[in-house]
Amino acid sequence: MCGIYGIVGDKAVEKTLQGIKKLEYRGYDSAGISFFNYEFKLSTDIPKYLKNISCFKNGLNIIREEGDISKLEKIINSLKPKSKLAIGHTRWATHGKPSIANSHPHHSENGDWVVVHNGIIENYIELKQELKGLKFYSETDSEIVAKMLSYNFDGDVLNTIKNVCSRLNGSYALAILYAKNPNKIYVAKSNSPCVVGYSKDIGIVCSDISSIEKIENLYVLPNQTIAEVSAGNINFFDYNLNKIELSKFSGFTIDSSEELGKYSHFMLKEINEIPTAIEKTVVDYNTIEKIRKSLPKKVIKNTKEILIIGCGTAYHAGLMGKRLLEEVCGIKTDVDIASEFRYKNYVPHKNTLAIFVSQSGETADTIKAVKLCKAYGLTTVAITNVKNSSICFEVDYCLYTNAGKEVAVASTKAYNCQVAMFYLMAAYFKAVSIDQDNLIFEEAKQLVDVAKQIKSNKINNICMDIAREIKDSKSLYMIGRTVDYYLSLEASLKLKEISYIHSEAYPAGELKHGTISLIDNDTFVFAFLTQKHLKDKTINNAVEVASRGGKVILFTNQKIENTNFYKIVNLPKLSEFYMPLLLVTYTQLIAYYTSVYLGNNPDKPRSLAKSVTVE
Ligand code: M6R
Numbered sequence: 384m385c386g387i388y389g390i391v392g393d394k395a396v397e398k399t400l401q402g403i404k405k406l407e408y409r410g411y412d413s414a415g416i417s418f419f420n421y422e423f424k425l426s427t428d429i430p431k432y433l434k435n436i437s438c439f440k441n442g443l444n445i446i447r448e449e450g451d452i453s454k455l456e457k458i459i460n461s462l463k464p465k466s467k468l469a470i471g472h473t474r475w476a477t478h479g480k481p482s483i484a485n486s487h488p489h490h491s492e493n494g495d496w497v498v499v500h501n502g503i504i505e506n507y508i509e510l511k512q513e514l515k516g517l518k519f520y521s522e523t524d525s526e527i528v529a530k531m532l533s534y535n536f537d538g539d540v541l542n543t544i545k546n547v548c549s550r551l552n553g554s555y556a557l558a559i560l561y562a563k564n565p566n567k568i569y570v571a572k573s574n575s576p577c578v579v580g581y582s583k584d585i586g587i588v589c590s591d592i593s594s595i596e597k598i599e600n601l602y603v604l605p606n607q608t609i610a611e612v613s614a615g616n617i618n619f620f621d622y623n624l625n626k627i628e629l630s631k632f633s634g635f636t637i638d639s640s641e642e643l644g645k646y647s648h649f650m651l652k653e654i655n656e657i658p659t660a661i662e663k664t665v666v667d668y669n670t671i672e673k674i675r676k677s678l679p680k681k682v683i684k685n686t687k688e689i690l691i692i693g694c695g696t697a698y699h700a701g702l703m704g705k706r707l708l709e710e711v712c713g714i715k716t717d718v719d720i721a722s723e724f725r726y727k728n729y730v731p732h733k734n735t736l737a738i739f740v741s742q743s744g745e746t747a748d749t750i751k752a753v754k755l756c757k758a759y760g761l762t763t764v765a766i767t768n769v770k771n772s773s774i775c776f777e778v779d780y781c782l783y784t785n786a787g788k789e790v791a792v793a794s795t796k797a798y799n800c801q802v803a804m805f806y807l808m809a810a811y812f813k814a815v816s817i818d819q820d821n822l823i824f825e826e827a828k829q830l831v832d833v834a835k836q837i838k839s840n841k842i843n844n845i846c847m848d849i850a851r852e853i854k855d856s857k858s859l860y861m862i863g864r865t866v867d868y869y870l871s872l873e874a875s876l877k878l879k880e881i882s883y884i885h886s887e888a889y890p891a892g893e894l895k896h897g898t899i900s901l902i903d904n905d906t907f908v909f910a911f912l913t914q915k916h917l918k919d920k921t922i923n924n925a926v927e928v929a930s931r932g933g934k935v936i937l938f939t940n941q942k943i944e945n946t947n948f949y950k951i952v953n954l955p956k957l958s959e960f961y962m963p964l965l966l967v968t969y970t971q972l973i974a975y976y977t978s979v980y981l982g983n984n985p986d987k988p989r990s991l992a993k994s995v996t997v998e
Contacts, residue, residue, distance in 0.1 A: 384992035389470035392585035410992030411473035412481035415447030418466035439494025441562035479522025491533030502554035502575035650791035669827030693740035700801035721748035743994035744772025850976030863911035874970030904932035
């Protein structure tokens with residue numbers, strides 16, 4: 384999703400370009416840079432880029448391009464603009480299609496104000512109507528900010544920014560340039576993440592704490608803060624323009640796991656990292672002493688019910704969590720999709736623990752759900768993969784999966800680690816209820832063994848074969864019961880997001896209540912069966928499909944006599960309790976290879992973003 388990077392200091396354009404490249408993993412469809420350079424004018428070199436470039440007499444310039452950042456980089460490299468002030472943006476279209484006109488940075492009519500924006504200005508149509516006589520060149524909600532700054536300018540830059548921000552509804556992180564102050568980036572933030580930093584000769588703004596370059600003084604902006612960023616100094620103000628002090632952020636870590644190494648795609652690399660990722664996650668919480676530091680025993684003791692909330696894959700991990708917490712500890716557990724939960728009439732129960740699952744820790748709906756649960760008076764815990772992400776500042780307690788940076792848009796290793804965390808949590812609840820602390824250690828040992836099994840299970844060839852068989856399908860179904868159904872939801876999401884093949888997950892017993900009418904001779908159906916007590920029922924459902932011509936590929940650890948199925952994938956010996964952690968790796972690899980065979984880029988599927996920071 385959208386990303387912001389900006390530099391005050393030497394080589395601002397080059398560094399800003401590098402900065403927005405680090406944000407690429409979030410997903411985007413266009414990119415742009417604005418910089419201050421008085422000399423940079425329409426020269427003979429420029430005409431072929433006329434549609435990409437806006438040069439204003441005041442020294443501000445904007446270069447924008449649709450598509451990959453490499454296209455923007457090509458223009459910049461050919462023009463080599465010099466500057467000590469630049470802001471850049473990667474845009475993931477929300478209001479208006481991907482196009483040069485809709486790309487950021489946006490500017491006021493005379494170009495005195497230039498703005499990049501993350502988030503959504505919800506009242507932009509209403510605000511537009513107030514700006515009588517002004518023409519708008521884009522379909523975005525963001526252009527309004529640049530126009531309003533110019534329209535409402537009262538001679539005082541900070542006061543104007545404050546006044547404009549107080550009119551904006553929705554969420555925003557804004558980086559703003561004002562042409563007459565070519566040494567400063569102004570930043571305003573409300574409900575969209577933003578960090579700023581400085582050292583002797585540089586000032587930086589970035590939307591993503593894990594992508595900012597290492598800097599001496601780093602600050603995470605709270606909501607309703609304005610920052611005036613210069614090289615070597617930052618001033619902070621609240622929305623009454625009182626100067627405020629912020630504490631320096633000290634938990635700075637640089638993630639170096641962004642190299643592809645021997646792999647052709649990040650997704651493949653990340654699937655191969657699953658065993659190590661599980662081990663690293665587990666080792667941080669493998670004793671009662673360690674886990675209770677992050678989540679005190681008294682919270683566990685007080686909990687009577689659990690509510691798990693997430694989106695997409697994180698929601699699917701939450702379903703696995705429900706199964707574990709209910710099966711192991713008998714605690715009633717509800718699971719909800721964050722964007723649904725927010726608009727429901729939730730009846731809060733006393734002593735409910737709300738657990739939020741988010742790989743990125745930046746998902747707007749999940750963070751809004753945290754705020755709602757806090758307003759209900761619930762205790763809140765996040766399971767996230769990104770240290771110091773926005774969610775960590777909202778919840779009461781945070782548990783970190785240690786999967787390492789996940790670059791591919793489709794989540795894989797983070798899912799396995801989230802599920803591993805639920806195994807540990809279930810053991811924690813059990814340990815507290817029967818007063819046996821060593822259960823955590825036992826569980827952690829089991830999980831490390833499962834990780835080893837995943838590592839030794841060589842499944843590339845079988846997954847490639849299946850991918851080759853299904854790649855030309857128009858539509859595909861996945862069925863299972865209870866935990867196998869939860870698994871099928873994740874398997875189906877993974878396949879559709881990167882292969883673009885329509886796929887639906889169904890509870891196996893529900894198929895005959897309607898959807899089975901879609902099964903014909905060409906339809907592949909993945910049937911998942913990992914739990915002994917479900918054998919007869921799930922097999923019956925798979926046979927029903929096969930009898931209607933469906934090509935059933937059965938993934939199972941059970942001994943099956945029926946040979947009517949198109950294919951049976953025999954899963955290795957492993958306790959059925961842990962089977963979902965292993966089985967999901969087959970489905971992740973099948974999705975990956977299907978995407979590759981179809982000529983897609985599995986790391987950057989169309990229309991998707993890594994962190995979904997708009998609601
Ligand atoms: O960062 P989060 O875990 O909060 O993200 C939630 C979903 O957006 C994410 O899992 C999404 O469904 C992935 N593309 C799935 O691969």
